[in-house]
Amino acid sequence: MRAGRSAACLLALFGLCSTPLFAAATDPADEDIKLEISPRICVLKKGDQQCEIPVHAQWRSPREESLCLVILTRPDVKRCWENYTQGTYTIGLTFADDLTFQLRDVSLEHVVASEVLRVIREALRYRHKRRQPWNIFD
Missing domain, CATH: 2.60.40 (Immunoglobulin-like)
Structure with missing residues (x-):
């Protein structure tokens, strides 16, 4: 159970960190x-x-x-x-x-x-x- 929770936290952290990068890459100003x-x-x-x-x-x-x-x-x-x-x-x-x-x-x-x-x-x-x-x- 603990390993599953750690994996979920890592995935959530990765998702939060990568969202601004993806948004910047698709920004219409570019x-x-x-x-x-x-x-x-x-x-x-x-x-x-x-x-x-x-x-x-x-x-x-x-x-x-x-x-x-x-x-x-x-x-x-x-x-x-x-x-x-x-x-x-x-x-x-x-x-x-x-x-x-x-x-x-x-x-x-x-x-x-x-x-x-x-x-x-x-x-x-x-x-x-x-x-x-x-x-x-x-």
Whole structure:
């Protein structure tokens, strides 16, 4: 009976000690900041030189953040939020090459999230044409 009681006390003590560790590991404040852009791909048809589309960027954080959205090759595009848990930004863009969107701290020194809008050129050139297989019995 005494051994059973000791084991129960040890299990209870272990459970009490491990609960804060488990809670800290699953704390929402430990989650990363999420950045999403839409669309993620622009397909140029044959003869097109540039993409001309509206781009929608959205970010979320489990806690209030002060962040800026920038496009690496476009220093004229910068949108900042102070003490927000989420933000959205829509902009019409004309571009010929991939664009990298970065979510940075307000001082613009630390990148917290990044997404790339890819440009695909002449997708039809790389597509295989379907053909009928050989049939020697026809």
